[in-house]
Amino acid sequence: MFRTTMLLAGLLTLALVATPAEAGKYNKKLSIGDPAPVFSDLPTADNKKISFNDLKDKDVIVIAITCNHCPVAVAYEDRIIELTKKYASAPDSRVAVVAINVNTSDADKLDKMVERAKTKGFNFPYAYDESQKIGRDLGATRTPEFFVINKERKIAYMGAMDDNQKPSAVKKKYLEEAIDALLAGKPVPTEETRPVGCGVQYNR
Amino acid sequence: MLARLLIPFALLALTGCIPTGGTKCGSCATPEAPPEDCAVTANEESCCSKCPKTTAEEAACCESSKATVAGVELKNIKFDDLSKAIEAHKGKVVVVDIWANFCVPCKKEFPHLVKIHETMHDKGVVCISVSVDEPEQHAAALAFLQKSGAKFANYRLEDPNTVWQEKWDLNGIPAVFVYDRDGKQAAKFSFDDPDNQFTYEANVLPLVQKLATTK
Known part of the structure; x- marks a missing residue:
């Protein structure tokens, strides 16, 4: 009995440690575990359409809210390309990476996205939500800002990709840790971090 | 009433057509190109240094530009x-x-x-x-x-x-x-x-x- 109690207490402590107190701390709309908001028929930079439902076979979905003009977003483009190569490029991969732009300034419109995607050779769909709805629903306020959605289609991670804008200075890859944990069926070690980047301006 | 509404704009325009005015160079205060435009199109080059000051308004605009730049530090x-x-x-x-x-x-x-x-x-x-x-x-x-x-x-x-x-x-x-x-x-x-x-x-x-x- 004592043992069981100790074990339970131990598990409880573990659970407390594993669940960061900051869930929903930075994101004003969503908390970890909330159902993921969906999007449909968003035009992409490669002249296609994408819907959340197209990704139904994937175990993990990564959404990157990003844009063309922001230097921080630009600084992360190569890392999103690498992430896609690592996790989402094989046809049978369990992970999908989707970038969505919800900025509506001229520099961020679809024609400029097409240019940017070509120049950089984006290997992930780069979608445009002119209505800004998916950005609002996700509570996204930065570019880039990342969301990881699990198999149950709940928010499992949100925030920054890693802990440093300079690739050489990165110590913690929060986003990859979250994906690895979900693929291994383990709890996500850090569930929310403060997103870093340019402000997303929502139209009134 | 209209004048009262316009004064802040005029002020903004004066301070806006500041150090630079590349493409609209020389048009700081001409009626065809309102001063607001000057601020919007301002980019690389100084309208004050590059263009002849053909009107009194323009000269005033340029003087005000210099003064504005001088008072700004970071x-x-x-x-x-x-x-x-x-x-x-x-x-x-x-x-x-x-x-x-x-x-x-x-x-x-x-x-x-x-x-x-x-x-x-x-x-x-x-x-x-x-x-x-x-x-x-x-x-x-x-x-x-x-x-x-x-x-x-x-x-x-x-x-x-x-x-x-x-x-x-x-x-x-x-x-x-x-x-x-x-x-x-x-x-x-x-x-x-x-x-x-x-x-x-x-x-x-x-x-x-x-x-x-x-x-």
């Missing part, structure tokens, strides 16, 4: 010293605008801060701008401040982003803090909630006007 500052600099204005209403050269919405709203300074400085309202640009962007940030006619205290924070983000509990910019005459923070406006993003017109201005009338 100082590096540490977070703790910035807090002290804000506190030093106790007794006045203080508006602190946090911005960066890369931040499009920040720059869009910035003329409002300049206007507050111009119209409410003598009512005891102090404007402060704080750039969170990297050191490499210092010159570009200063150029924007000069172009905007930001003749008030302009600082660039030297601390890394994580410092001000944690201390101010902000995900990012744009953000504006307003302090009342007791030095207490009356409001913190930001973009952190998609459903509750501020504008100067809807949020900052009404509050500053209200606080300014409270002695």
Whole structure:
């Protein structure tokens, strides 16, 4: 009995440690575990359409809210390309990476996205939500800002990709840790971090 | 009434057609190209230095440009010293605008801060701008401040982003803090909630006007 109690207490402590107190701390709309908001028929930079439902076979979905003009977003483009190569490029991969732009300034419109995607050779769909709805629903306020959605289609991670804008200075890859944990069926070690980047301006 | 409406625009235009006016060079104050245009199209080259001053208005515009540029500085500052600099204005209403050269919405709203300074400085309202640009962007940030006619205290924070983000509990910019005459923070406006993003017109201005009338 004592043992069981100790074990339970131990598990409880573990659970407390594993669940960061900051869930929903930075994101004003969503908390970890909330159902993921969906999007449909968003035009992409490669002249296609994408819907959340197209990704139904994937175990993990990564959404990157990003844009063309922001230097921080630009600084992360190569890392999103690498992430896609690592996790989402094989046809049978369990992970999908989707970038969505919800900025509506001229520099961020679809024609400029097409240019940017070509120049950089984006290997992930780069979608445009002119209505800004998916950005609002996700509570996204930065570019880039990342969301990881699990198999149950709940928010499992949100925030920054890693802990440093300079690739050489990165110590913690929060986003990859979250994906690895979900693929291994383990709890996500850090569930929310403060997103870093340019402000997303929502139209009134 | 119309004149009253136009005066702030004229003021803005004067301060706006500042150091640079490349493509609309020489058109600062001609009727075909209103002064507002001059500010909008201002980019690389100085209309004042490159173009003949054909009209009295233009000459005045250029003189005012020089004066504006001369009065604009950008100082590096540490977070703790910035807090002290804000506190030093106790007794006045203080508006602190946090911005960066890369931040499009920040720059869009910035003329409002300049206007507050111009119209409410003598009512005891102090404007402060704080750039969170990297050191490499210092010159570009200063150029924007000069172009905007930001003749008030302009600082660039030297601390890394994580410092001000944690201390101010902000995900990012744009953000504006307003302090009342007791030095207490009356409001913190930001973009952190998609459903509750501020504008100067809807949020900052009404509050500053209200606080300014409270002695």
